[in-house]
Amino acid sequence: MKTRDATRFAFDALRGYRTRTLLMLLAMSIGVASVLVLTSLGEAARRYVTGEFSSLGTNLIIVLPGKSETSGGSPSLLGGTTRDLTLNDALAVSRSALINHMAPLIIGSAPVSVKNLQRDVMVVGSTSSLLDVRQWRLGKGRFLPETDITRARFVTVLGSTLKQELFGAKNALGEWVRIGDRRFRVIGIMAAQGRSFDIDVENVAFVPVAAAQMLFNTQSLFRILLDTRSRESIPRAIAFIKHTLRERHQGEEDVTLITQDAVLATFDKILRALTLTVAGIAAISLAVAGILIMNVMLVAVSQRTTEIGLLKALGVPQRQIIRLFMTEAALLSGMGAGLGLLVGQTVSSVIGYFYPALPLGTPWWAFLAAIGVALGTGLLFSLLPARRAAQLDPVQALARR
Amino acid sequence: MIRLTDIQRNFQVGDQQVHALRDINLQVTAGEYISIMGPSGSGKSTLLNMIGLLDQPTAGHYQLDGQDVTTLSDEQQARTRREKIGFVFQFFHLVPRLTAAQNIALPLMLAGMPEKQRNQKVQMALQQMGIADRAGHRPDQLSGGQRQRVAIARATVIGPAVLLADEPTGNLDSAAGTEVVKILEQLNANGLTLLVVTHDETLGKRARRRIHMIDGAIEHDTLLQNHTPPASP
Numbered sequence: 001m002k003t004r005d006a007t008r009f010a011f012d013a014l015r016g017y018r019t020r021t022l023l024m025l026l027a028m029s030i031g032v033a034s035v036l037v038l039t040s041l042g043e044a045a046r047r048y049v050t051g052e053f054s055s056l057g058t059n060l061i062i063v064l065p066g067k068s069e070t071s072g073g074s075p076s077l078l079g080g081t082t083r084d085l086t087l088n089d090a091l092a093v094s095r096s097a098l099i100n101h102m103a104p105l106i107i108g109s110a111p112v113s114v115k116n117l118q119r120d121v122m123v124v125g126s127t128s129s130l131l132d133v134r135q136w137r138l139g140k141g142r143f144l145p146e147t148d149i150t151r152a153r154f155v156t157v158l159g160s161t162l163k164q165e166l167f168g169a170k171n172a173l174g175e176w177v178r179i180g181d182r183r184f185r186v187i188g189i190m191a192a193q194g195r196s197f198d199i200d201v202e203n204v205a206f207v208p209v210a211a212a213q214m215l216f217n218t219q220s221l222f223r224i225l226l227d228t229r230s231r232e233s234i235p236r237a238i239a240f241i242k243h244t245l246r247e248r249h250q251g252e253e254d255v256t257l258i259t260q261d262a263v264l265a266t267f268d269k270i271l272r273a274l275t276l277t278v279a280g281i282a283a284i285s286l287a288v289a290g291i292l293i294m295n296v297m298l299v300a301v302s303q304r305t306t307e308i309g310l311l312k313a314l315g316v317p318q319r320q321i322i323r324l325f326m327t328e329a330a331l332l333s334g335m336g337a338g339l340g341l342l343v344g345q346t347v348s349s350v351i352g353y354f355y356p357a358l359p360l361g362t363p364w365w366a367f368l369a370a371i372g373v374a375l376g377t378g379l380l381f382s383l384l385p386a387r388r389a390a391q392l393d394p395v396q397a398l399a400r401r
Numbered sequence: 402m403i404r405l406t407d408i409q410r411n412f413q414v415g416d417q418q419v420h421a422l423r424d425i426n427l428q429v430t431a432g433e434y435i436s437i438m439g440p441s442g443s444g445k446s447t448l449l450n451m452i453g454l455l456d457q458p459t460a461g462h463y464q465l466d467g468q469d470v471t472t473l474s475d476e477q478q479a480r481t482r483r484e485k486i487g488f489v490f491q492f493f494h495l496v497p498r499l500t501a502a503q504n505i506a507l508p509l510m511l512a513g514m515p516e517k518q519r520n521q522k523v524q525m526a527l528q529q530m531g532i533a534d535r536a537g538h539r540p541d542q543l544s545g546g547q548r549q550r551v552a553i554a555r556a557t558v559i560g561p562a563v564l565l566a567d568e569p570t571g572n573l574d575s576a577a578g579t580e581v582v583k584i585l586e587q588l589n590a591n592g593l594t595l596l597v598v599t600h601d602e603t604l605g606k607r608a609r610r611r612i613h614m615i616d617g618a619i620e621h622d623t624l625l626q627n628h629t630p631p632a633s634p
Binding site for chain 2: 013
């Protein structure tokens with residue numbers, strides 16, 4: 001029997017039993033579609049998070065006060081802080097030739113006002129290097145001054161939204177704003193660039209770190225951001241920072257260092273595992289579809305007992321009967337998978353339409369896996385019914401009307 | 402052409418042995434017209450299925466064209482069935498979703514014949530059976546007589562040596578039955594060996610050789626000399 005004829009025969013058989021064919025297609029396509037949609041959501045979450053981390057800048061080392069044994073996460077909440085990180089600590093570590101930029105961070109919330117307009121926003125105390133370390137873009141004017149960072153100068157750089165809310169379309173450069181109980185001169189406006197991982201750059205006021213220390217009446221830094229000259233120098237830089245800070249903190253290692261690579265790798269691992277888990281759960285629905293296929297195929301075999309008997313009487317060997325039923329199953333699962341791809345992609349694009357921030361995109365392996373599992377389960381679960389059909393006794397099969 | 406030697410066929414029903422066929426010895430030469438008659442359960446259908454290789458004897462030997470076919474594999478038996486044997490059933494057993502032409506083409510398709518050649522053969526068979534105008538109809542759109550003619554066309558399209566008919570008129574009214582018998586006898590006149598299992602005395606008596614079975618054994622095997630069946634049954 002020619003493959004084309006076998007395919008047509010199987011296709012005709014599928015068309016002959018419309019309801020069961022449609023039901024099986026439905027089950028198959030739901031299974032395939034759910035695998036695709038869920039993996040693409042998982043992938044989107046992974047890409048979103050890793051993308052956010054990448055935007056932190058490359059070769060980044062983050063120094064946090066407090067020691068924690070866990071990697072990743074937010075150790076400052078877990079480990080008790082023994083000693084504050086100070087500005088002098090930051091200056092000491094930045095003296096290494098391995099360090100390119102150093103930006104200390106003090107973060108707090110304070111009211112920012114112009115005349116009777118007031119906004120409560122995040123105030124970030126740092127240095128001019130912050131712009132380079134975080135790879136942010138300045139819109140107008142200058143960023144924080146590159147002078148002695150221990151000197152408090154009362155100047156500020158505003159986020160684009162904050163500027164808009166306080167000054168509207170008017171020029172803000174050179175104007176005075178009140179932050180907390182002090183007056184600051186506006187020297188720069190950030191470019192509109194959206195949220196960057198932990199800081200909403202559009203809605204923030206940057207001030208020199210020493211001014212922030214006065215403003216919040218604190219000596220301790222929230223963290224220190226360091227940028228090494230090259231990726232290869234990260235391990236040596238870490239050793240240097242640890243050593244320097246241990247000496248400055250009476251021999252106690254009470255800081256935590258996070259490299260962007262480590263954070264990225266951890267998140268990547270977690271989210272990939274999550275995606276696989278979700279895909280695995282979705283694959284269960286494919287397995288269920290497979291069992292449904294087996295069930296329906298068994299019914300088909302008993303429905304078509306006389307037909308099978310006839311085929312045997314016409315001289316079709318067992319092997320070929322198995323082939324006919326498997327062709328049917330392959331067609332069914334193939335069409336189901338195709339339909340599922342269509343449905344899955346449609347659902348994905350609908351989600352993408354409503355949540356444009358999600359970098360949706362089904363990974364190539366999910367396509368292969370969905371189609372593979374669909375065909376696999378379809379064929380696997382049809383093997384038993386097909387064998388049963390092939391082993392039917394033709395005399396008994398034909399005895400039925 | 403067909404030689405059955407000491408054929409036994411036993412069924413196990415519960416803990417009882419049922420002897421469907423006992424000590425069957427039968428020789429059929431090419432071109433014969435044989436009717437097999439007997440009460441229900443006498444084993445006549447079992448005998449036909451045995452000859453058609455749908456059933457395996459418990460003991461004994463079956464030679465078809467000089468070849469012992471009882472020892473063949475499933476594959477070889479299927480091939481023999483396909484090439485040498487045609488079946489006609491009481492309930493036609495047409496594939497309901499296929500048209501008359503597609504039903505007739507089925508054995509050719511299963512044998513792997515290219516479509517063009519197939520269509521030619523099917524056209525000829527349709528003409529021969531006088532149902533050319535029904536080629537595109539599905540079985541449920543055909544009368545009983547037409548269905549059986551489609552079934553006969555399907556059984557003979559590949560050019561078998563033997564045609565086995567199990568109650569070919571059993572499900573037809575007398576007019577349609579007459580038509581079908583006419584066609585079968587015409588095929589026999591053209592050299593096809595014809596074995597007909599029937600309850601119907603008048604049909605059975607049309608055959609030159611009549612086999613009567615009781616309790617799984619052949620009781621009479623009469624061959625009439627110079628017998629010509631009546632022009633109309």
